[in-house]
Amino acid sequence: MTTAPVTGSVEDQPRDVAPSRRLRSRRRLTAFDLFSGAGGLTQGLQDGGFRVLGAVEFDRAAGESYVLNHPKVRLWNSDIRTLDASKLLASVRLRPGELDLLAGCPPCQGFSHLRTLNRTRDVLDERNDLIYDYLRFVRELRPKAVLLENVPALADDRRMTHLIEGLIELGYPADDGYRILNAADYGVPQRRRRLVLLVSRDGPILSSFIVRPVATVRDAIGDLPVPGNTGDALHDMPERRSQKVTELIRSIPLDGGSRTDLALSRQLPCHKKTTGFRDVYGRMAWDKPAPTITTGCHNPSRGRFLHPEQHRAITLREAALLQSFPPDYQFAPAAGKERIAAMIGNAIPPRFVQEHTRGAREALLS
Template sequence: MSSIPKNPKLTALDLFSGCGGLSVGLKQAGFRVAAAVEINPKAQETYALNHPNVKLYSEDIRTLNASAILAELGLEVGDLDLLAGCPPCQGFSRLRTKNKGSSVFDPRNDLVSDFLRFAEEMLPKCIMMENVPALADDSRFLTLCKGIETLGYSYVVQILDAADYGVPQRRKRLILLASRVHQPVVGEKHTKRVTVRNAIAHIPARSSTTDALHAMPERRTEKVMALIKHIPKDGGSRADLPEEFQLACHKRTNGFNDVYGRMAWDDVAPTITSGCFNPSKGRFLHPSDDRTITLREAAALQGFPLNYRFNTLHGKESIALMIGNALPPPFIAAHASKLHEGISTQNDKDI
């Protein structure tokens, strides 16, 4: 019979895990991710490829019994150290809200209530939720905050830029940290930002790579390729194009100025989205090569390790969606580390 370690790793449960960005960050912060919940089959497969030792629940979270999960993990109510997750945020997205305020109707928005249900039934020591900034003003989020406060949690809510926490991209996110064993605080900002150069300049050329994700082919029309070649290197935009390459649709609008733009080597990238392989969706052109960034480069700009595995048979659209929806691991690690520190300090006092 094996003995229990003197300082066993703190346990975490990852709700709405997607392809695993949150779990990567939690592990980097020192947590043992005991289980995860994800409904999308391709995301499940990707998660399992990279986190084979985590128990993965593939059911709809609305049908899952939180108490039963605790029992299957060998935990009592109150034993779980961290409940973490990002309820699907498409319904709260700025592009899908009215007047950038209240959220439009989307059934996925109600999954916030399932997050609260898990907190009520499990009573974890700490809670972490990450989401889009628009969630802050939604009534369901306010109900969540009141609910955890009633349960005895102290909490902090802030809207932060992931670029301040080691992620090589601008990405404004809401973070909720709650604890019933200490006063939670967000992580300290990094003194220096990680740039596009830091993140992807060392990745081998596509022509010589053995990485199937990095080598996925890019197919463009001759007209689009000619346009891309005329975008100035290292931060150029479509505004720099000669008149004959200006698209009629771009002349008619002053918005979406980043489309057909290049990233700059010594700056952070724009927010990586599911359209990151399409130059018409944002500033997704490589700083110096005449192409969009590859999906491997996109994953690196999200903060994933370079050996993170994706099944290329899933196709570009599906993989880009997983990467774009992922939680950047360094951002998660920075804040989860503070929760880990708080729980560990309190555990030491209780010994």
């Protein structure tokens, strides 16, 4: 495709924006998604105006879910450690240095707070070293900017120090390029603290687009029908509870109540033995953000995952909405409830990513 030459004198052009700047602003920025999961990061990038050219994800069910929602993006459903980064770049018809944004979230379970309390686990968990494959892709692709999202505990891990040093050696001044942010400050109806590193070759890209008012549980799921016969398989998946647990759930006060509100005689024996994990068997509050949506989001024994007023845990559709996925986002149905809950809980909230693309776009188009 050829572009017609600009005609007329300089005086004929609009004076508010220079022609070169105007052409740059029309360019669709490109991105590549590493450790894509079911596609939350890709969704946020696309919502923010980026064209995602390719993605890498090891898990088969997550890859199937990714393809259901992003069929036009080329997905490598493979172990990233076996992939040649330069060949992937060539397959999407780019050369080193041409990609606008390399984004990714290396698996974070190995960096989680509960796991890093045990230093032996931290050393042995091989998933932690996948962050070096992220750095390898930066080295081979030489993108104009990089985005990495992970749990806050990564900031205190030696691998983060090595990553920062590696990025600096490659020309990305990343020593001041990361922040610990709360997704609730960026339009996500959920409290979720995450480490975000966003830096270009020119320096850190710092986002200041805090959204007010804060989105709430009511905003996200308040209009949903009672599950069971809605026609949405993700919303209608049944739950199975013992009679004892069902009675416990019914006794939890509505709209933010907790098992700690009950008399000791009405609490489960296992709950009487500990003063920790106080959110277990707690209800969400309608007019507050949800707690962090985790891989156990469908199970009230794993956190504050009871519906504000209905006597049940939140459904997988409700969990996806609280993660800011679109209402029609699909997950591979054959994966089963546990695997889908893991995909949702491990995802990056698309709205969180979308807000950060604003700063990235401004930096890359300036």
